[in-house]
Amino acid sequence: MEPLLVVSRLTKGFDGVQVLHGVSFSVGAGEVLGLAGPNGTGKTTILNIICGLVRPDAGAVIFDGQDLTELPPHRIAALGVGRTFQLPRPLRELTVFENVLVAVAAGRGVLRARDRAKAREILARVGLSDRELWPAGRLSSGAMRRLEVARALATCPRLLLLDEPFAALSIKEERELMALLKSLNRQGLAMILVSHSRRILRQLAHRVLLTTAEGTFREGTPGELLADGELET
Amino acid sequence: MNRAAVLAFVLVVSLLAVVPWLTTDRFLLNLLILANIYTIYVLGWDFLGGLAGHSNGGHALSFGGAAYLSGLLTLAGCPAWTIPALSLFGITLVGALLGWLFRRLDGAYLLLATLAVAEVAHELSLALGFTTPEGYTIGGEGGLPVAPLLAREADWFYGCLFWISLFFLALTVLVLYWIRCSLPGLKIKALAQDAVVAQTVGLNPDRFRVATFAAGTLVGGLAGVLYAQYMGVATPSTLSLEFSFVAMTVSIAGGKGTIIGPAVLSYLLNVLLGWLWVAPVVRLLLYSSVAILAARWFFGRGREA
Numbered sequence: 168m169e170p171l172l173v174v175s176r177l178t179k180g181f182d183g184v185q186v187l188h189g190v191s192f193s194v195g196a197g198e199v200l201g202l203a204g205p206n207g208t209g210k211t212t213i214l215n216i217i218c219g220l221v222r223p224d225a226g227a228v229i230f231d232g233q234d235l236t237e238l239p240p241h242r243i244a245a246l247g248v249g250r251t252f253q254l255p256r257p258l259r260e261l262t263v264f265e266n267v268l269v270a271v272a273a274g275r276g277v278l279r280a281r282d283r284a285k286a287r288e289i290l291a292r293v294g295l296s297d298r299e300l301w302p303a304g305r306l307s308s309g310a311m312r313r314l315e316v317a318r319a320l321a322t323c324p325r326l327l328l329l330d331e332p333f334a335a336l337s338i339k340e341e342r343e344l345m346a347l348l349k350s351l352n353r354q355g356l357a358m359i360l361v362s363h364s365r366r367i368l369r370q371l372a373h374r375v376l377l378t379t380a381e382g383t384f385r386e387g388t389p390g391e392l393l394a395d396g397e398l399e400t
Numbered sequence: 401m402n403r404a405a406v407l408a409f410v411l412v413v414s415l416l417a418v419v420p421w422l423t424t425d426r427f428l429l430n431l432l433i434l435a436n437i438y439t440i441y442v443l444g445w446d447f448l449g450g451l452a453g454h455s456n457g458g459h460a461l462s463f464g465g466a467a468y469l470s471g472l473l474t475l476a477g478c479p480a481w482t483i484p485a486l487s488l489f490g491i492t493l494v495g496a497l498l499g500w501l502f503r504r505l506d507g508a509y510l511l512l513a514t515l516a517v518a519e520v521a522h523e524l525s526l527a528l529g530f531t532t533p534e535g536y537t538i539g540g541e542g543g544l545p546v547a548p549l550l551a552r553e554a555d556w557f558y559g560c561l562f563w564i565s566l567f568f569l570a571l572t573v574l575v576l577y578w579i580r581c582s583l584p585g586l587k588i589k590a591l592a593q594d595a596v597v598a599q600t601v602g603l604n605p606d607r608f609r610v611a612t613f614a615a616g617t618l619v620g621g622l623a624g625v626l627y628a629q630y631m632g633v634a635t636p637s638t639l640s641l642e643f644s645f646v647a648m649t650v651s652i653a654g655g656k657g658t659i660i661g662p663a664v665l666s667y668l669l670n671v672l673l674g675w676l677w678v679a680p681v682v683r684l685l686l687y688s689s690v691a692i693l694a695a696r697w698f699f700g701r702g703r704e705a
Contacts, residue, residue: 241600
């Protein structure tokens, strides 16, 4: 079966500092790929390149047979790539409901009743129904992370890019988010999950791509990398 | 708008609409016509700079540009009835073009670029002169004459122009407020708050940049066309930096992006300052003070957030 996402020989440097040195990997439909490694080794840059926020210096990103490398972010989102950010970026002056609604109806000019229903359904799924009329800027950091996931889900993604979604969550919030992501994955949603936690990667990821400060990459199952002592962060 | 706000809006517009039946006083009607026109102009900036968050430092270009297009079309011999529509169409195209050209600029850079374009137009308006077939020299400080649709010497001219400008003001408020509360308004607000996030959920920032620039310039241009029809002339002052400054100041002080707040503040200020015969230089001083206070207040709020 063809992989959903194929990343080939990506290189990227910022101001003379080479961050990515020809990284290649693939993600199958319904697969969760973990991205782990020290800070500054290009994990977020990989996500930014996939979703079109950063152009690579060389290499290609193929999603479902389509080259994403030259496409702008909004086109990539429309093709089915959703993402969350390392530091939550809610649209602070919009309500929680509007944050999700704008993503649900991004491709349309007119709002339909079922758009509202869908936005409410997604908020219920991430446990934010009781705060849908709150300004998003008033949410706690944990709730903001859930809103990030809700907003990404509202774009109907086939591939979800999650940049440290469990950071700064309480144990209860972490458990709820874990259950949600597992449930989404069981429904066939592929994910790339950036995380420093081997416990989380072991629970969610089918494979892990480990980045290093030297610019090399190792790929394997969480079990293999743990056995080698590489996933100790 | 909730029910009470709709009722208040209808009441205010209805009360204003009866003024020409109650009085033919030209001073009062002139005051109200200019308040209508200048408020439409301010709303153009409030939509573009306030709601969409594009810091346009040269909003006078929409007003003065439309007025000057009316003058140039008059000079070209276009029938008077075509001039307002053609001027509006032309200035909207200019707005869309600027939106496209400056689609990668934001903040201070966008402010500077738009200000510079308006200043170029202002200097051109001062420098350019034309000689009519009758041998008259027009242009420069004196501006360009505009062919009027209505007979200026008629008794009903002021009342009629008041109603026309009031109609367009009410229409502008309603349309812009509707956009603000609609799905396109939600998308505009999302892009204004965080364009990166908005793109990753599927919004095209370039398309919205062009559309909001075109719409904001159309509204400012509508005010410019009405002004040119009222005054019968397009003068360089309509393209001046001060004029752009006034739009920004009133919008920010009235609650930028709220549409209703800047509309109310603009109307009250124009009527009050006109009524008191406040000299232009004092007005500018007053607007500058308002700008400083508003900036301080908004900046303070921003830091708290």
